[in-house]
Amino acid sequence: MSQPIRFDPIRLPPEAEVLRAEVRAFLAEEIAAGHFDPQTSPMQDGFDRDFSRRVGQRGWIGMTWPKRYGGQERSYLERYVVTEEFRAVSAPVRAHFTADRQSGPVLLKYASEEIKMDILPRITRGECGFCIGLSEPNSGSDLFAARAKAEKTARGFVLNGSKVWTTYAQCADYMIGLFRTSLPTDDNRRHGLTQFLIDLKSDGVAINPIGNMAGGADFNEVVFTDCFVPAAHQLGEIDGAWKQATSELAYERSGPERFLETAYILTELTRTLGPEPDRREAEGLGRLVAQLHTLRRMSVSVNGMLQAGHEPVLEGSLVKDLGTIWQQILPTKARDLAAFAETAPEERAAFDALLPHALRIAPKLTIQGGTTEILRGIIARGLGLR
Amino acid sequence: MSDTDTLIIDTTARIFQELADPQAVIAAVDDSWKTALWNALEEAGLTLAWVHEDHGGAGAAISDGFDILYVAGRHAVAVPLAETLLGGWLMARGGLQVPPGPMTVAVGSRAEPLRIRGRHLHGCARGVPFPALAEHVACVADGEGGPQVVLVATESADIMPTAGMAGDGIGQMLFNGAPAIAAARAPNTLGLEDVMLMGAAVRAQQMAGALQAVLDLSVSYAQEREAFGRPIAKFQAVQQNLARLAGETAAASAVAASAADTIHHAETFDDAVFLEVAAAKIRCGEAAAEGAAIAHQAHGAMGYTDEHALHRFTLRLFQWRDDFGSESEWAAGLGAMVAANGADRLWPMVASR
Numbered sequence A: 001m002s003q004p005i006r007f008d009p010i011r012l013p014p015e016a017e018v019l020r021a022e023v024r025a026f027l028a029e030e031i032a033a034g035h036f037d038p039q040t041s042p043m044q045d046g047f048d049r050d051f052s053r054r055v056g057q058r059g060w061i062g063m064t065w066p067k068r069y070g071g072q073e074r075s076y077l078e079r080y081v082v083t084e085e086f087r088a089v090s091a092p093v094r095a096h097f098t099a100d101r102q103s104g105p106v107l108l109k110y111a112s113e114e115i116k117m118d119i120l121p122r123i124t125r126g127e128c129g130f131c132i133g134l135s136e137p138n139s140g141s142d143l144f145a146a147r148a149k150a151e152k153t154a155r156g157f158v159l160n161g162s163k164v165w166t167t168y169a170q171c172a173d174y175m176i177g178l179f180r181t182s183l184p185t186d187d188n189r190r191h192g193l194t195q196f197l198i199d200l201k202s203d204g205v206a207i208n209p210i211g212n213m214a215g216g217a218d219f220n221e222v223v224f225t226d227c228f229v230p231a232a233h234q235l236g237e238i239d240g241a242w243k244q245a246t247s248e249l250a251y252e253r254s255g256p257e258r259f260l261e262t263a264y265i266l267t268e269l270t271r272t273l274g275p276e277p278d279r280r281e282a283e284g285l286g287r288l289v290a291q292l293h294t295l296r297r298m299s300v301s302v303n304g305m306l307q308a309g310h311e312p313v314l315e316g317s318l319v320k321d322l323g324t325i326w327q328q329i330l331p332t333k334a335r336d337l338a339a340f341a342e343t344a345p346e347e348r349a350a351f352d353a354l355l356p357h358a359l360r361i362a363p364k365l366t367i368q369g370g371t372t373e374i375l376r377g378i379i380a381r382g383l384g385l386r
Numbered sequence B: 001m002s003d004t005d006t007l008i009i010d011t012t013a014r015i016f017q018e019l020a021d022p023q024a025v026i027a028a029v030d031d032s033w034k035t036a037l038w039n040a041l042e043e044a045g046l047t048l049a050w051v052h053e054d055h056g057g058a059g060a061a062i063s064d065g066f067d068i069l070y071v072a073g074r075h076a077v078a079v080p081l082a083e084t085l086l087g088g089w090l091m092a093r094g095g096l097q098v099p100p101g102p103m104t105v106a107v108g109s110r111a112e113p114l115r116i117r118g119r120h121l122h123g124c125a126r127g128v129p130f131p132a133l134a135e136h137v138a139c140v141a142d143g144e145g146g147p148q149v150v151l152v153a154t155e156s157a158d159i160m161p162t163a164g165m166a167g168d169g170i171g172q173m174l175f176n177g178a179p180a181i182a183a184a185r186a187p188n189t190l191g192l193e194d195v196m197l198m199g200a201a202v203r204a205q206q207m208a209g210a211l212q213a214v215l216d217l218s219v220s221y222a223q224e225r226e227a228f229g230r231p232i233a234k235f236q237a238v239q240q241n242l243a244r245l246a247g248e249t250a251a252a253s254a255v256a257a258s259a260a261d262t263i264h265h266a267e268t269f270d271d272a273v274f275l276e277v278a279a280a281k282i283r284c285g286e287a288a289a290e291g292a293a294i295a296h297q298a299h300g301a302m303g304y305t306d307e308h309a310l311h312r313f314t315l316r317l318f319q320w321r322d323d324f325g326s327e328s329e330w331a332a333g334l335g336a337m338v339a340a341n342g343a344d345r346l347w348p349m350v351a352s353r
């Protein structure tokens, strides 16, 4: 009999709960000062560098990183608490979130000491934003089809080609991008790609916004034309980027942002249904809360595994699959449940304003960061089916 | 996990593997395997894990009992192990000595709870599991001076038995002055809701275990069964479905473990316990529906036969999701609580641990 799937019921340590109180007090101040409003912020782009600076001052960006790079050497469970509290009120974290979650850890692992000393402290101060350059016009789920090229020169590399769907490239300072340095080999089609750190202010970078169906223009096309990158900006092994991706993915997959992205709708639904909902409404609300609770406990558990030094590839993928599907269907369920609510219009104004937005962004939730089908392929591999 | 945990889990698993192998059970001519299984579980002290040594039990931790139940679910338990654990837990609330042998637990309705007058039990309990196999029935009853924990002989009740979804037996029990074998004042706060909470947490563990078994069966079947010249596991449609089954299994096991852990650490059954248990019963019940459908689909016609083991798990999932409150009932209660607390207390409640 195989090993059962287990999610240990991790309890957050006392220091995490102390931290939670600090974070809530900070967010309450920010809201009171009018820096953002949880009932409207989901509809804005969420990019606020001043807010990120204030978060940085609290020591809540890069908080698990070594102190010498500006980090706080706190645990993943503490970082988890900060992330979920920010998400729960739709705080404008976009200016620092990508660097905090993904790019910083990549630099920590693969960048030179000089680059780490230069960039990481700036990230932790909330002054330096990142974007991720993986997808291309002809390479999405199949990352190994990437064609944008990096050619070696005497002092570094020259980039040509384009990246697409690059979220917040227009306001980021750097990209970590995947480029072709050699052709794939017959026995390894994943061979030949290398990661680079790219300063987006370099010559030869053009950033063209792409509008989306929710009325935003978060993502972009980024075109490289003879863009020079110094040799020191190569991250990790030449031609060997495929070996680097997997371990970071568990962090990327299991965070609270993977099920809380439309959670504001559940809060506003609760307001709309009022203190005495009818049976049908109460039942629907109860199911949604049960599902949310389950996802959160799974996500906390995966972060506990990470903290313990494991690489929960299967568990992380399971949480992301369930979480993204749930946050996608949530607006529709909320719509159904609110159908007969007799709430005064002013009580449900936020719900009525946020629902169309949540419905418009819902399709992306199971595509960005790896589609449902790709995730399920990873899960199937974990089950030994492929 | 501590060493005692592993020991208990291993012992439970070994007993079930030896005495309740699903294929052997399906081939059995009669129910005598159940007696052998029960005796082995009882001898190992597993049936009264939640009863202190002083009261005739094994004095194991609450978390150990839940581990036993997970393993039992993983082996499609068809004897009143869960019910006896629950009965023992209830008896311990009243500080009562617990008799050997299988027990079950009866719960009245909120409108008409069971009553004890003098030392005689009155009232009606629906959906009582294992009315035929259990020798005793434990319950909480309204007494003249407050709640009491009461034990009666099963034969002193009027029983209207039915087979239940899985054929394990379930029935309505009518107590018409059934004499109490034991009765004691319970803590004032103890009520029907506590039995429902504990019962729901118990069933959630069993469902989580059963779903794991359903996943294991489905994965191995997909690897063995060939169609179009290759194992069906190689078809992407099959892989994607089984990945969803793994998701449902994971959700069930995570939420059931979380509820069990909360009860293990809880001093009283407060709102935090209610959220955990309600969520566990709801989410495991939902996973039962989704998971069973996917597993049967992957098994084709074979899984629909009475000879294949799959139904031993899926039909029990369908029984267990009904017991101690269905998803709908728990969800209505949870939703009412969330609504009464108001929108701004939703997140703090969810993030309370």
Ligand SMILES: Cc1cc2nc3c(=O)[nH]c(=O)nc-3n(C[C@H](O)[C@H](O)[C@H](O)COP(=O)(O)OP(=O)(O)OC[C@H]3O[C@@H](n4cnc5c(N)ncnc54)[C@H](O)[C@@H]3O)c2cc1C
Pocket (backbone or CB within 6 Å): A131, A132, A133, A134, A135, A139, A140, A141, A142, A164, A165, A166, A167, A168, A219, A364, A367, A368, A369, A370, A371, A372, A373, A374
């Ligand atoms: C809002 C948003 C923000 C994004 N931000 C970024 C970013 O910042 N940086 C970045 O690099 N990328 C970003 N992306 C791109 C994202 O990573 C890709 O969209 C995603 O990986 C899917 O690639 P694709 O869109 O090319 O779809 P395709 O790969 O063409 O897939 C189309 C469909 O085919 C399915 N499919 C593909 N291959 C298989 C297979 N082997 N088996 C079964 N089904 C398959 C997919 O699941 C999907 O349903 C973003 C996307 C969105 C929507």
